[in-house]
Amino acid sequence: MSFLAATHMTCGYGGANIIEDCSITVEKGEIAVVVGPNGAGKSTAMKAVFGMLQLNEGSVVLDGRDITHVPPQDRVPLGMAFVPQTGNVFVSMSVRENLEMGAFIRDDDITPTMEQVYELFPILHEKRNQLAGELSGGQRQQVAVGRALMTQPKLLMLDEPTAGVSPVVMDDLFDRIIEVARTGIAVLMVEQNARQALEIADHGFVLVQGQNRFTDTGKALLANAEVRRSFLGG
């Protein structure tokens, strides 16, 4: 059994199902990437895994525990952290306060974790007293990931972390995500920049119209001629 096993998920908004019989799995210390064309249900699948959408069918199992019916805020203490695509920082609060809020559920000393986050994102230490709303797009994403890491999650979920940042910042952000995974955290990520994301992915899930089309290692998917032709532009 995988560390996170979201299997046979079927759900959507209102009556229509956006994703059908969709399965996503992640192992500890690995990066799993969900890619696919626009409207394939990538973000919906992400929301389903985090419990923000009720599943009509299927189940979500984290570390051997069935959490299908656990509401999203109760999944945070279980070790899941979610970085939404937009609105993922507290704009009116300082970088430091953003990190403190990330650790809200913890009662122990959070300074070591904060040091680790500063080590991973040195720019955040430099700007720790600045309001998150005053930072650039790339720096905000770092705050967002940093905030999520403050809960000391076992599974980090990122919804298009590189949306709207420059290619240089994107490469940098991917490097940091690899570092995060090396500490033993399972990373699940939805990405628009499919090629670059698959390059760092241990496992890739290609979704089309809400269903799994291809599932393989990142390398194999990049080498797959059909995947390249259909989704990676040749």
Next chain:
Amino acid sequence: MEILNALALLTNFVLIPATAYGAQIALGALGVTLIFGILRFANFSHGEMMSFGAMATILFTWLLQGQGVSIHPLPTALLGLPVGILVAIGVTLTADRVVFRYYRNQRVTPITLAMASIGLMFVLAGLVRFIIGPEHQNIADGERFLISAFEFRNMTGLDEGIAIRQTQVITFVIALIAVVALFWFLQKTRAGKAMRAYSDNEDLALLSGINPDRVVKIAWIITGALAATAATLYSLDKVYQPFIFLQMLLPIFAATILGGIGQPVGAVIGAFVVAYSEVMVTYAFRRFVGYLGPNDWVPDSMIQLMSTNYKFAVSFIILVVVLLVRPTGIIRGKVIER
């Protein structure tokens, strides 16, 4: 000497009363802005929540006075205030439990909550009149002046006196303590930061494990305490009248919107702008100008921009101008959405 007399005159009739009034509005506006920041609706019942708190203070003060308890030279109402605060908190928490929580769980639009608060406003107003009656109640029983105009004139030899009433000083000191305590709470404590986070980004606050029910509860507790304090100070400084709290909604909302909705610092700034504008626009500058003009010359007219009867028009004008020119307020706040 003439200039000093002019300044003394202005201090006595504009600066000091407006500062006390501004402090009272600030405490009211802080409650409104806090509820808007957390629950995202305009709480029109805030004025009556204030009234209810002041009423409780007065009833308990009467009880104390009946027992012969006194803290002369301070007014007895200061002893009654903690009870008023507790009762007001009871009112806000009950109102949330009975009215607002239901609509919140229905995930209604902000305007529905605002309408519900108007209903609550009438209910509370009715209860207040039922319990204490519609007449005005004077509760200031302490020493009246810290410095009287007569003493001031003797001390300085000026023609104009500056009278500082004790209630004005009490108002300012208590408001200052309340505002400092509130800002310390919001900036430094865990619960305070959680409130700011929730106000900033509700969804992300949930993702961070912040308990919304707790945040809402704390917001109502603070609002109740501020409301009772504001209304008690106003009643001490002037007089307690149940109908006045409906009228006070206007300057309070003007201050809230002028400062930027959901912004506590803005609410305080807005309150003083509204208070100073209101007092200055309705003050007759005739004698002030007379002191500055040539010897023994006094203008014929009152040099008063607006009759005091129209003082609420000032708040209304500020409100309209802000909404037209800068709807986000001085400190960029939320914009009321339908």
